[in-house]
Amino acid sequence: MGKISPLAPKAGFPELNSIDGVRFSSACAGVKYKNRLDVMLAEICDNSSIAGVFTKSATRSAAVIDCQKKLLSVKSSSGPFAIVVNSGNSNAFTGKQGHNAVSEICSKFAQELDIPEKNVFSASTGVIGEHLDWKKIGAISKELVVGLSPRGLDKAAKAIMTTDTFAKGSSEEFAIDNKTIKISGIAKGSGMIAPDMATMLVYIFTDVGISPSQLQKIVSDLNEKTFNSITVDGDTSTSDSLMVVATGKSGCVINDQNPKQLQQFKQALLRIMRDLAHQVVKDGEGASKFIEVNVSGAPSFSSARKVAKSIANSPLVKTAIAGEDPNWGRIIMAIGKSGAKVDRDLLRVSFGNLLVAENGWVSPSYSEEKAAKYMQNDEILIQVDLGLGSFKSVFWTCDFTQEYISINADYRS
Amino acid sequence: MGKISPLAPKAGFPELNSIDGVRFSSACAGVKYKNRLDVMLAEICDNSSIAGVFTKSATRSAAVIDCQKKLLSVKSSSGPFAIVVNSGNSNAFTGKQGHNAVSEICSKFAQELDIPEKNVFSASTGVIGEHLDWKKIGAISKELVVGLSPRGLDKAAKAIMTTDTFAKGSSEEFAIDNKTIKISGIAKGSGMIAPDMATMLVYIFTDVGISPSQLQKIVSDLNEKTFNSITVDGDTSTSDSLMVVATGKSGCVINDQNPKQLQQFKQALLRIMRDLAHQVVKDGEGASKFIEVNVSGAPSFSSARKVAKSIANSPLVKTAIAGEDPNWGRIIMAIGKSGAKVDRDLLRVSFGNLLVAENGWVSPSYSEEKAAKYMQNDEILIQVDLGLGSFKSVFWTCDFTQEYISINADYRS
Numbered sequence: 001m002g003k004i005s006p007l008a009p010k011a012g013f014p015e016l017n018s019i020d021g022v023r024f025s026s027a028c029a030g031v032k033y034k035n036r037l038d039v040m041l042a043e044i045c046d047n048s049s050i051a052g053v054f055t056k057s058a059t060r061s062a063a064v065i066d067c068q069k070k071l072l073s074v075k076s077s078s079g080p081f082a083i084v085v086n087s088g089n090s091n092a093f094t095g096k097q098g099h100n101a102v103s104e105i106c107s108k109f110a111q112e113l114d115i116p117e118k119n120v121f122s123a124s125t126g127v128i129g130e131h132l133d134w135k136k137i138g139a140i141s142k143e144l145v146v147g148l149s150p151r152g153l154d155k156a157a158k159a160i161m162t163t164d165t166f167a168k169g170s171s172e173e174f175a176i177d178n179k180t181i182k183i184s185g186i187a188k189g190s191g192m193i194a195p196d197m198a199t200m201l202v203y204i205f206t207d208v209g210i211s212p213s214q215l216q217k218i219v220s221d222l223n224e225k226t227f228n229s230i231t232v233d234g235d236t237s238t239s240d241s242l243m244v245v246a247t248g249k250s251g252c253v254i255n256d257q258n259p260k261q262l263q264q265f266k267q268a269l270l271r272i273m274r275d276l277a278h279q280v281v282k283d284g285e286g287a288s289k290f291i292e293v294n295v296s297g298a299p300s301f302s303s304a305r306k307v308a309k310s311i312a313n314s315p316l317v318k319t320a321i322a323g324e325d326p327n328w329g330r331i332i333m334a335i336g337k338s339g340a341k342v343d344r345d346l347l348r349v350s351f352g353n354l355l356v357a358e359n360g361w362v363s364p365s366y367s368e369e370k371a372a373k374y375m376q377n378d379e380i381l382i383q384v385d386l387g388l389g390s391f392k393s394v395f396w397t398c399d400f401t402q403e404y405i406s407i408n409a410d411y412r413s
Numbered sequence: 414m415g416k417i418s419p420l421a422p423k424a425g426f427p428e429l430n431s432i433d434g435v436r437f438s439s440a441c442a443g444v445k446y447k448n449r450l451d452v453m454l455a456e457i458c459d460n461s462s463i464a465g466v467f468t469k470s471a472t473r474s475a476a477v478i479d480c481q482k483k484l485l486s487v488k489s490s491s492g493p494f495a496i497v498v499n500s501g502n503s504n505a506f507t508g509k510q511g512h513n514a515v516s517e518i519c520s521k522f523a524q525e526l527d528i529p530e531k532n533v534f535s536a537s538t539g540v541i542g543e544h545l546d547w548k549k550i551g552a553i554s555k556e557l558v559v560g561l562s563p564r565g566l567d568k569a570a571k572a573i574m575t576t577d578t579f580a581k582g583s584s585e586e587f588a589i590d591n592k593t594i595k596i597s598g599i600a601k602g603s604g605m606i607a608p609d610m611a612t613m614l615v616y617i618f619t620d621v622g623i624s625p626s627q628l629q630k631i632v633s634d635l636n637e638k639t640f641n642s643i644t645v646d647g648d649t650s651t652s653d654s655l656m657v658v659a660t661g662k663s664g665c666v667i668n669d670q671n672p673k674q675l676q677q678f679k680q681a682l683l684r685i686m687r688d689l690a691h692q693v694v695k696d697g698e699g700a701s702k703f704i705e706v707n708v709s710g711a712p713s714f715s716s717a718r719k720v721a722k723s724i725a726n727s728p729l730v731k732t733a734i735a736g737e738d739p740n741w742g743r744i745i746m747a748i749g750k751s752g753a754k755v756d757r758d759l760l761r762v763s764f765g766n767l768l769v770a771e772n773g774w775v776s777p778s779y780s781e782e783k784a785a786k787y788m789q790n791d792e793i794l795i796q797v798d799l800g801l802g803s804f805k806s807v808f809w810t811c812d813f814t815q816e817y818i819s820i821n822a823d824y825r826s
Contacts, residue, residue: 059749059757093745093757095774128742129775315728316821323822329541332506336472344472344506361508362542401822402815408729409736409814 007282007290007378007398008166016153016171017182019205021045021247024152025144026159029136032088032126037159039086039137041144042203043113048079048247049209050121051216053223055240061092062102063122064241070118074212080115083243084122084137085160085201087188090239091124091132101134108138112145123201123241125188126162153205157186160201163407164188164283170275172268176261179252182207185272189280200280202227202242204272208265209248214255218266219244226273230281230396231312244269281396286403289321290379293395297348297385303340304393307384310338311395318400321380326371328356331382346387351380420695420703420791420811421579429566429584430595432618434458434660437565438557439572442549445501445539452550453569454557455616456526457494461660462622463487463534464629466636468653474505475515476535477654483531487625493528496656497535497550498573498614500601503652504537504545514547521551525558536614536654538601539575566618570599573614576820577601577696583688585681589674592665595620598685602693613693615640615655617685621678622661627668631679632657639686642721643694643809657682694809699816702734703792706808710761710798716753717806720797723751724808731813734793739784741769744795759800764793 022044026037044050052071054064084105091098102122110117124132157167171184189200210218223242254265282290293311298304311317314334320327331349335342345360351374355363374380380399435457439450457463465484467477497518504511515535523530537545570580584597602613623631636655667678695703706724711717724730727747733740744762748755758773764787768776787793793812 057746057749058751058753058755059745059760090742093742093770093774095758095772097774128745129770130742315817319818319821322818325822329503329506329543332472332541333470336470338471340471342471345508347472357506357542359508361506361510400818402818404728405732405735405813405815405818408732409738 004165005283005287007287009279013154013157013167014169014171016169016184017173018150019182019184019247020207020249021048022205022245023148023150024156025147025149026152026155027140027143027147029086029140031086031133031136037155038088039084039140039144040156040159041109041148042083042156042205042245043148044079044081044083044245045247045249046079048081048245049212049215050074050079050081050243050245051212051219052241052243053220054242059093061090061124061239062094062098063091063124064239066099066102066106067121067123067241067243070121073118076212078119080113080119081245082109082113082115082120083203084109084120085203086124086132086137087126087160087162089124089126089130089132090128092128092239094129094131097131101132104134105137108141112141121243123239125160125201125239153184153186160186160188162188163285166283168276168279168283170272170279172272174264174268176252176264179250181250181252181265181268183268183272185276187276187280189283200227200240202276204244204269205247206245206269207247207250209250209253210246210265211255215244215246218269222266222270222273225270226277229394230277231309278396281398284398285407286401286405287398288401289399291321291382291397291399292379293382293384293397294392295384295386295394296392297387297389298391298393299341299386299389301391301393303386304391306338306340307335307342307386308393308395310334311382311384312397315400318397321375322399322401324372324375326351326356326368326375331384332357335384341388342386343388348385348387350383351375416578418578418696418700420700422692426567426570426580427582427584429582429597430586431563432595432597432660433620433662434461435618435658436561436563437569438560438562439565439568440553440556440560442499442553444499444546444549450568450572451501452497452499452553452557453572454522454561455496455569455618455658456561457492457496457658458660458662459492461492461494461658462625462628463492463494463656463658464625464632465654465656466633467655472506474503474537474652475507475511476504476537477652479512479515479519480534480536480654480656483534486531489625491532493526493532494658495522495526495528495533496616497522497533498616499537499545499550500539500573500575502537502539502543502545503541505541505652507542507544510544514545517547518550521554525554534656536652538573538614538652566597566599573599573601575601576698579696581689581692581696583685583692585685587677587681589665589677592663594663594665594678594681596681596685598689600689600693602696613640613653615689617657617682618660619658619682620660620663622663622666623659623678624668628657628659631682635679635683635686638683639690642807643690691809694811697811698820699814699818700811701814702812704731704734704810704812705792705794706810707794707796708799708807709796709805710800710802711804711806712754712799712802714804714806716799717804719751719753720748720755720799721806721808723747724795724797725810728813731810734788735812735814737785737788739764739769739781739788741784744797745770748797754801755799756801761798761800763796764788
């Protein structure tokens with residue numbers, strides 16, 4: 001998997017708070033590679049809530065289809081639940097055998113944990129179209145159950161990696177009404193990253209109490225502002241899954257009756273989700289720069305989003321940034337092709353705080369030298385004000401380097 | 414501009430038929446580079462028809478805006494016309510000065526050729542956002558007019574190149590009712606190539622007689638099947654222009670009264686346009702493979718087109734092909750993300766004649782070894798049958814190599 005992304009968090013993998021009511025375990029099943037962690041198991045206590053968002057791909061994996069079906073029947077806090085995830089094989093486009101593999105895996109862990117099979121969720125990530133040998137995963141089910149520990153989330157973050165160059169985790173501890181709340185999450189994702197949606201695997205655990213419907217509403221909403229607002233290559237995975245689990249063990253119950261608490265929880269979950277989404281971009285295949293595209297002044301949210309996404313997905317913008325070239329004409333091109341309503345003479349484009357273009361042309365204050373210097377930063381901010389309204393959208397992406405091509409020209413072999 | 418694309422026509426630049434009623438000239442204005450042809454002039458005789466299709470970009474160039482305006486007033490065969498094209502600077506996003514440059518250039522050539530300014534069309538291609546020094550172009554107007562020759566189209570093909578590695582031309586001669594008809598065209602384009610639309614500069618000349626409205630209808634229709642069905646990088650240019658000129662000098666008049674002749678002409682023009690469109694893809698920046706994506710069995714044309722475009726634009730599909738890896742799972746991914754209605758179990762995917770996937774999984778007859786061998790070809794055919802209807806769409810693209818990144822990480826500097 002080569003060297004670690006230069007954009008990986010300098011502090012390394014964070015310390016993750018344990019979440020009361022959840023235990024984790026990881027092991028080596030040899031799904032694709034020998035001697036590396038490739039399966040994680042999460043065991044979730046009774047009276048928990050679970051919510052999820054999944055890829056909209058028409059060729060999504062058997063596990064995604066299974067999770068979506070099972071979530072529909074979760075009406076109130078229940079459990080116990082389990083989540084089983086393997087890397088090395090996505091079990092997508094594997095026909096009836098694919099569905100069979102999911103069912104075999106879920107029933108095996110249901111049996112080992114003595115919980116209903118409908119409460120076991122699974123995910124698979126890796127190569128598309130190859131048979132997933134579920135027996136390999138079944139063979140380590142006992143080992144995984146025996147190994148369950150409240151502190152196993154950091155190892156789980158490693159077990160779900162594919163082309164990732166670093167494990168991704170994020171954690172918070174904060175108080176609501178003198179009760180301590182914890183949230184901890186992990187993610188994987190590096191290529192095949194684009195809305196919609198989650199474009200990766202993400203598992204987040206918290207000890208608040210909340211109804212599944214309320215949790216689902218919050219997660220779907222925050223997903224739009226985080227995992228659905230990032231792109232590495234514009235390609236959308238067949239396995240994308242985001243699941244959020246709330247155990248209620250903190251004793252703090254979040255609901256509509258107390259909007260202030262609800263807001264506090266939502267803000268904390270937003271920070272965790274945004275942090276994980278940023279880490280995925282920072283591990284974008286071949287990435288050497290982290291790019292924020294900030295669009296304002298749009299006549300509608302969808303218009304702001306079209307422009308932000310068009311810039312964030314443009315190979316020409318992203319190769320220019322890789323070359324540290326302040327080639328702002330390509331940003332103009334990407335705005336122009338977005339399909340959004342644009343008035344050339346009202347546009348304002350900036351790199352960081354350097355105003356580049358206004359009044360339909362380069363700004364008189366623009367200095368190519370200063371812009372070239374700015375492009376040497378690891379993190380690049382592109383700001384676009386359409387001057388047509390008050391709607392905003394933010395997208396995050398990375399640059400497009402030769403390394404991306406190397407990784408993807410022979411990833412599978 | 415480095416070495417010539419390995420996909421360039423083996424026979425080299427074709428011999429172009431002269432078109433009675435049109436003369437060409439090219440010269441070095443030094444717009445960006447010294448000592449290379451960078452301006453072409455076409456002089457078109459009286460009683461001609463002219464039609465055009467242009468980029469839909471919201472930030473399109475001053476020349477494009479000017480051509481669109483002028484074409485609106487061409488109601489019947491008229492002329493004489495002139496077309497002036499420079500490379501090295503796109504005159505896009507250059508504010509009021511950009512419009513002024515277009516007007517100065519057009520009025521200069523109108524004066525030199527003694528024709529109305531509204532009959533002079535222009536185009537510019539190259540870097541975005543830099544002032545176009547129209548005086549440099551004006552300074553060689555006399556030289557260009559003196560140099561006009563019926564045989565100058567081949568040099569014109571060179572004058573309009575930017576990052577192109579070879580000049581692109583195509584020509585036909587055929588008979589309609591014992592009258593000899595000729596069509597000759599040139600194109601430029603290599604990067605920033607995607608629908609919509611023409612995504613390049615294309616100029617085609619013929620000696621049939623045809624009304625401007627009839628010609629426009631045919632050109633708009635054929636454009637969808639040719640230049641609007643190719644992509645190199647999914648980025649859309651701000652300068653894309655396709656213009657077709659018919660001088661009527663062959664004495665053969667094409668109109669609705671004779672549908673057979675109309676069809677003959679349309680087929681010939683389609684061949685020229687498709688040939689030029691393919692040449693643009695074959696000169697795609699860094700291209701080492703030419704890819705045809707052939708989608709059939711769709712429930713609607715728009716559905717077929719969505720799937721074809723999604724595959725043709727997918728960086729993961731295109732990097733796999735660069736690596737000669739028959740990673741068909743990425744084609745499944747691209748179909749899945751297209752937004753088109755897809756039934757996984759009805760899909761059939763083939764490389765050339767090798768059936769890869771059917772019934773929701775890899776085909777029992779699929780041989781990885783044969784597919785790997787197939788991927789070594791210069792031209793790759795991806796066939797997708799959605800099994801849901803009878804609509805079709807074809808897209809052409811090239812692979813995505815490290816060379817694309819090299820070219821674009823520092824094209825401007």
